[in-house]
Amino acid sequence: MKTGERRVLVVDDEANQRMALASMLKGWGFEAQTAANGVEALEKIQSFSPHVLITDLMMPEMDGMELLRRIRKGFRTDPPAIVLTAFGNPETAVTTVHDLGAFWFLEKPLHPPSLRTLIERAMTQSVLESRSEILERQLANNGTLGALVGRSESMQEVFHLIRQVAPTSATVLITGESGTGKELAARAVHDLSHASAGPFIALNCAGIPESLIESELFGHEKGAFTGAIERRRGCFELAQNGTIFLDEIGEMPLALQAKLLRVLEGRRVRRLGAATEIDVNARVLAATNRPLESAVKNGTFREDLYFRLNVMHIPLPPLREHPSDLSTICDTLIGQLNTKHQCRVPGLSKEAFEMLLAYGWPGNVRELRNVLERAVILAGEGEIRPSHLPRNISGQKPVEHVASANGEEAIRLAAGTTVEEAERQLIQLTLKHTHNNKTRAAELLGISLKTLFNKLKQPDGE
Numbered sequence: 001m002k003t004g005e006r007r008v009l010v011v012d013d014e015a016n017q018r019m020a021l022a023s024m025l026k027g028w029g030f031e032a033q034t035a036a037n038g039v040e041a042l043e044k045i046q047s048f049s050p051h052v053l054i055t056d057l058m059m060p061e062m063d064g065m066e067l068l069r070r071i072r073k074g075f076r077t078d079p080p081a082i083v084l085t086a087f088g089n090p091e092t093a094v095t096t097v098h099d100l101g102a103f104w105f106l107e108k109p110l111h112p113p114s115l116r117t118l119i120e121r122a123m124t125q126s127v128l129e130s131r132s133e134i135l136e137r138q139l140a141n142n143g144t145l146g147a148l149v150g151r152s153e154s155m156q157e158v159f160h161l162i163r164q165v166a167p168t169s170a171t172v173l174i175t176g177e178s179g180t181g182k183e184l185a186a187r188a189v190h191d192l193s194h195a196s197a198g199p200f201i202a203l204n205c206a207g208i209p210e211s212l213i214e215s216e217l218f219g220h221e222k223g224a225f226t227g228a229i230e231r232r233r234g235c236f237e238l239a240q241n242g243t244i245f246l247d248e249i250g251e252m253p254l255a256l257q258a259k260l261l262r263v264l265e266g267r268r269v270r271r272l273g274a275a276t277e278i279d280v281n282a283r284v285l286a287a288t289n290r291p292l293e294s295a296v297k298n299g300t301f302r303e304d305l306y307f308r309l310n311v312m313h314i315p316l317p318p319l320r321e322h323p324s325d326l327s328t329i330c331d332t333l334i335g336q337l338n339t340k341h342q343c344r345v346p347g348l349s350k351e352a353f354e355m356l357l358a359y360g361w362p363g364n365v366r367e368l369r370n371v372l373e374r375a376v377i378l379a380g381e382g383e384i385r386p387s388h389l390p391r392n393i394s395g396q397k398p399v400e401h402v403a404s405a406n407g408e409e410a411i412r413l414a415a416g417t418t419v420e421e422a423e424r425q426l427i428q429l430t431l432k433h434t435h436n437n438k439t440r441a442a443e444l445l446g447i448s449l450k451t452l453f454n455k456l457k458q459p460d461g462e
Helices: 015-027 038-048 064-074 090-099 112-142 153-165 182-191 210-218 254-266 292-297 303-309 323-341 350-358 364-379 419-433 438-445 449-457
Strands: 007-011 031-035 052-056 081-085 104-107 172-175 200-204 243-247 283-288 312-315 399-403 409-413
Touching (some): 007 038, 031 038, 038 052, 052 064, 052 112, 064 081, 081 112, 153 182, 172 182, 182 200, 182 243, 182 283, 210 254, 254 303, 292 303, 323 350, 350 364, 419 438, 419 449, 438 449
Parallel strands (some): 007 031, 052 081, 081 104, 172 283, 200 243, 243 283
Antiparallel strands (some): 399 409
16 A cells, blocks of 8 residues: 555644654654544544544543544444553453444553554555445445446345455355356455455466476476476465465366365465475465366365365356346446547447347357457447447348449448458459459459469368
8 A cells, every 4th residue: 555545543632642653653654644632533534534543542622432432423434443541441441442343452651563563454454444345335336346247136146245255264166157257256355355455366277287287386496397497486475465366276187186285274385396385375266167066076176175165155147147237247348448449439229239138148248348349449439239249149241242333243341341251252252243254353353363263272262
């Protein structure tokens, strides 16, 4: 977080105390403001929006206890409060921390390292709560959670599971067909977790050769194998204090599954070629488009690893099972693609949307995004029409044979027709016009006879 995003409000009736504490906070990289009592603090909270509140307990006009009561009653979200006092006792501590929701209770004189540690922890909680509030508003306003979109019952269930499991440290198994958004779900879990300030490291287990995947996961020492010219950290080390996402976990080689299980249980990794192990602290999320239960039965996936990963299961529905979300998803994607390609497409025509709604979407949201990206580029500014959609969705023929103004046969090409297809149709029409006289056809096309023969030899050329 930048300094402006690490705001602390100090409330103390003793001017020297609050100024000294504010100065110390600024030295630690926080942005600090001060208030002399609870009344002034309530005004500052409105304008300053602190991430953390540090308040004295005994103050005139409004003491720390009353300040916390007012904050809890009058604000949608309240900053974590660290309460300071020279008159502490166990009863006061219990009331302040438990009954009034203070983050912690410290007696004066302060121990600066302890205070700094508490502020950092409170700051992490504050940022997490702010992010959670933003996501809650997204859910309420437009049916989105991070980059996931959907108002349907099935998608709301996905959102509910994500919000439940995110604050925990449990491993999560995300399942669903290709293109349903498994990595987006994993990122949403990460963003709502206590590890959100840490890295998010994704590894596609199906996209890395079997000989290299162990090194990618655990790292290697220089000289560990041929080509290991320097030490390299693996994904578990790179994800320290963050999240590691193992996509297509069902494709992981069986021999490596035992090593992964050992890491999950011991939280230690050994680089290839290393003599010692390294402690790792990374939240593990995994995803698969294969039914792992079947893989366990046929012996290609370890049962103990399956149970270790499947502490929490989040199944993502295919797009065809929640078509009511199609309109919302399209609107969201078109907005993103307009920004990406600097287009001004307002949306889909009624005919185009009906075609998308009738399509089965075997590639799910990923396929939909690809279709819309092409359509946005072709449309440029106006609505997306059926002619901007692929032929397998629109049902339109790429080439129509029509009569020209002088009565001769001509061709009309649909937007998005490939160059190869257009060239093939032009050659066929010209040959028809010349009654299959290839020499004359080559002359009319402006190419050599050899080039014409080569093009006719290509697949579908005749």
